[in-house]
Amino acid sequence: xxxxxxxxxxxxxxxxxxxxxxxxxxxxxxxxxxxxxxxxxxxxxxxxxxxxxxxxxxxxxxxxxxxxxxxxxxxxxxxxxxxxxxxxxxxxxxxxxxxxxxxxxxxxxxxxxxxxxxxxxxxxxxxxxxxxxxxxxxxxxxxxxxxxxxxxxxx
Numbered sequence: 001x002x003x004x005x006x007x008x009x010x011x012x013x014x015x016x017x018x019x020x021x022x023x024x025x026x027x028x029x030x031x032x033x034x035x036x037x038x039x040x041x042x043x044x045x046x047x048x049x050x051x052x053x054x055x056x057x058x059x060x061x062x063x064x065x066x067x068x069x070x071x072x073x074x075x076x077x078x079x080x081x082x083x084x085x086x087x088x089x090x091x092x093x094x095x096x097x098x099x100x101x102x103x104x105x106x107x108x109x110x111x112x113x114x115x116x117x118x119x120x121x122x123x124x125x126x127x128x129x130x131x132x133x134x135x136x137x138x139x140x141x142x143x144x145x146x147x148x149x150x151x152x153x154x155x
Contacts, residue, residue, distance in 0.1 A: 030101035038103045044153035045079065051146035053107040058122045058145070061112040065149035075150045077115035080125040083148075094144075098127045110145045 033039035038047045048068070056064050065072045083100045090097040093106035100106070110124045117123055124145045 030103050032103060038101065040082075043082070046151045046153070047075075047083075047104070048149045049103055050105045051107055051111065051148055053146075055108075055145055056112070056147045058112055061122060061147050062114065064147050068149055068151075071151040071154070072149050073151070074112060074114040074122075075148060077113045077123060077125055079150060080111055080113050080127070080148070084127050093127060096128050100127060104148075106146070108144055108146045112145055112147050 029040060029042050031039045031041055032049075033046055036049050038049045039045075040047065052064075062074050065074045083104070084098065086099055088099040088101060090099060091102055091104075091106075092098075093100070094108040096109045098106060098109055106127070109128045110126055113123050113125050115123050
């Protein structure tokens with residue numbers, strides 16, 4: 001997508017025209033892929049569209065995703081960060097607002113990542129309002145942390 005945005009900048013489109021194009025590219029990137037699934041057409045990753053609406057302890061996060069079937073896993077920090085984009089309108093994620101595709105239905109703003117800290121504990125990534133809380137690492141109370149799962153494209 002960054003190549004397309006760079007092309008827009010080189011064409012010197014008016015800001016409103018560039019924003020329209022940016023939003024169109026975002027809507028093409030994220031697509032429904034069946035009940036409860038969202039496809040990232042840029043990476044080929046298949047995501048669960050819902051976070052289950054309940055907290056999941058860190059000790060159960062990996063198993064929760066693996067229980068979905070072969071290839072399903074807990075996303076890493078970078079994969080979770082890639083969900084957020086300032087081009088999206090604000091949408092609810094629990095009591096806060098996030099800027100992620102409206103195809104996701106989130107009940108909180110904190111999500112477990114497979115990326116551990118130095119002590120081996122999983123990081124929770126916050127997908128709060130852009131840009132002040134841009135997908136930062138955080139360790140809130142476990143009662144606030146949800147899980148999104150992903151699967152790499154089948155080959």
